[in-house]
Structures are given as structure tokens and as C-alpha cells.
Amino acid sequence: MxxxxxxxxxxxxxxxxxxxxxxxRSVVHRIVVVDNGSADDTAGIARNAGADVVLEPRRGYxxxxxxxxxAALDADIVVFLDGDGSFDPAQIGAxxxxxxxxxxxxxxxxxxxxxxxxxxxxxxxxxxxRLVALLLRLLYGIHVTDVGPFRAIRRATLQALDMRxxxxxxxxxxxxxxxxxxxxxxxxxxxxxARLGGESKVGGxxxxxxxxxxxxxxxxxxxxxx
Ligand SMILES: Nc1nc2c(ncn2[C@@H]2O[C@H](COP(=O)(O)OP(=O)(O)OP(=O)(O)O)[C@@H](O)[C@H]2O)c(=O)[nH]1
Ligand SMILES: [Mg+2]
Numbered sequence: 001m002x003x004x005x006x007x008x009x010x011x012x013x014x015x016x017x018x019x020x021x022x023x024x025r026s027v028v029h030r031i032v033v034v035d036n037g038s039a040d041d042t043a044g045i046a047r048n049a050g051a052d053v054v055l056e057p058r059r060g061y062x063x064x065x066x067x068x069x070x071a072a073l074d075a076d077i078v079v080f081l082d083g084d085g086s087f088d089p090a091q092i093g094a095x096x097x098x099x100x101x102x103x104x105x106x107x108x109x110x111x112x113x114x115x116x117x118x119x120x121x122x123x124x125x126x127x128x129x130r131l132v133a134l135l136l137r138l139l140y141g142i143h144v145t146d147v148g149p150f151r152a153i154r155r156a157t158l159q160a161l162d163m164r165x166x167x168x169x170x171x172x173x174x175x176x177x178x179x180x181x182x183x184x185x186x187x188x189x190x191x192x193x194a195r196l197g198g199e200s201k202v203g204g205x206x207x208x209x210x211x212x213x214x215x216x217x218x219x220x221x222x223x224x225x226x
Pocket of ligand 1: 060203
């Protein structure tokens with residue numbers, strides 16, 4: 001099974017080389033970094049570290065993930081991870097295993113199960129993730145403990161989901177659409193630390209937190225009542 005790692009990255013010059021180089025090449029065949037018009041040299045540094053770089057001019061986490069998926073048509077499985085070094089790329093093998101074993105279509109890395117460093121996630125973000133996980137259980141009957149970005153999915157399945165969300169709704173949209181199709185979702189414990197450098201765009205900013213929380217809730221409710 002061919003595995004391609006997709007890393008959406010916006011101004012991650014301080015960390016992107018570390019992340020790309022830590023990805024186990026025995027598991028991952030190709031690394032795609034999607035640069036969203038960074039003001040720094042994220043793209044050049046990622047390329048030097050061994051990644052293929054895709055430029056996506058339309059801003060937004062979802063737009064970047066979609067561009068990465070379109071650049072990974074050769075993949076059987078795609079893995080998404082952040083470019084800030086908060087996840088451990090060594091755990092990608094554990095993340096893809098349930099798909100290879102045909103036990104899952106979507107595998108979610110759970111930071112609640114894997115444990116997070118004390119300063120890794122602000123309390124409001126942890127609360128929001130737990131709340132959405134609870135709603136996913138109540139409204140869709142799926143047992144998840146976290147709604148994180150570190151995840152693996154069969155590429156053909158992802159393509160069939162017809163993903164639409166341009167920004168922070170993308171990760172939740174993926175989960176609810178897989179749940180509505182009654183495809184198997186498995187959680188795997190993944191560790192989580194504070195970003196290794198650079199600046200936060202989501203949880204560490206008021207704007208990012210409000211937008212992410214809003215989109216996660218709207219997506220969860222919208223697809224439940226459809
Ligand atoms: N391409 C792209 N990537 C983005 C965008 N917003 C965030 N990202 C990336 O998504 C990942 C998660 O963003 P972070 O800023 O780390 O968000 P966070 O994890 O809530 O915040 P921290 O606690 O500071 O790590 C990082 O790899 C970012 O570079 C965006 O608009 N476009
Ligand atoms: Mg982060």
C-alpha cells in the first residue's frame with residue numbers, strides 16, 4: 001500500500017524541516033507539503049528536506065488539504081499531519097496499520113488517549129474538542145475521544161466524500177461524512193506536544209479558536225440533521 005503524507009503549512013519555516021525529516025520513509029513513500037502562500041521560506045526549506053511542495057493560493061486549512069489530496073493521486077492511503085512538530089511522525093506506522101489490516105477506512109489520532117504535554121493544548125481547545133467528540137457520539141454513534149488533525153484515510157474513500165470545507169471545517173467534515181456512510185473509524189493513541197517553533201494560527205489565537213470552534217460545531221450539527 002502506497003502511503004503519502006500531506007502537511008498543510010502556513011509560515012512554518014522554523015519547524016517544517018524537522019517534521020519532514022522525521023517521517024519514516026519505510027512507511028511513507030512521498031511527502032507533500034502544501035504551502036498556502038507563506039511569507040517565509042516554508043516551501044524552499046520543505047523541498048530541501050525532501051518533500052514535494054504544492055502551492056495553494058487560496059488560503060485556508062481545508063483548501064490546503066484538498067490541494068494536497070489532489071497531488072496524491074498515486075496514494076492508496078493519505079496521512080495528514082501538522083507542520084509545527086507537535087505530532088510524532090514515528091507514529092504514522094501505527095496510524096495506517098488499521099487501514100492496511102482492513103479494519104478501518106479512517107483512523108484518527110487521539111491526543112486524549114495518547115497523552116499531551118502540559119502546555120501543548122490550551123484549555124478552551126481541549127474543551128471544544130471534547131465537546132465535539134461527545135456530540136459525534138450522541139448524534140452519529142461513533143466513539144471518538146478527540147477531533148485532531150493527525151489522521152489517515154484510504155484515498156479513494158476520501159475522494160468519494162466530495163469534501164467542500166475551505167477552512168477549519170475540513171477535519172470535522174471528513175469524520176461526519178465517513179460516519180454517515182457507516183464506514184469503520186478507528187482511534188489510535190498519538191502523543192502531542194507544544195509546537196517546536198513559529199507561531200500558532202489556530203488554538204493559540206482568538207480568531208483561529210473562534211473560527212475553528214464555530215466550524216466544528218456547525219459541521220457536526222449540519223450533517224446530523226441532513
Ligand atoms: N496551508 C495552511 N495551513 C494552515 C493554515 N492554518 C493552519 N495551518 C497549518 O495547520 C497546522 C495547525 O496549525 P497550528 O497553528 O499549529 O494550530 P494549533 O495546533 O491549534 O496551534 P498551536 O497550539 O500553536 O500548535 C500547522 O501545520 C499550520 O501551518 C492555513 O490557512 N493554510
Ligand atoms: Mg499546532
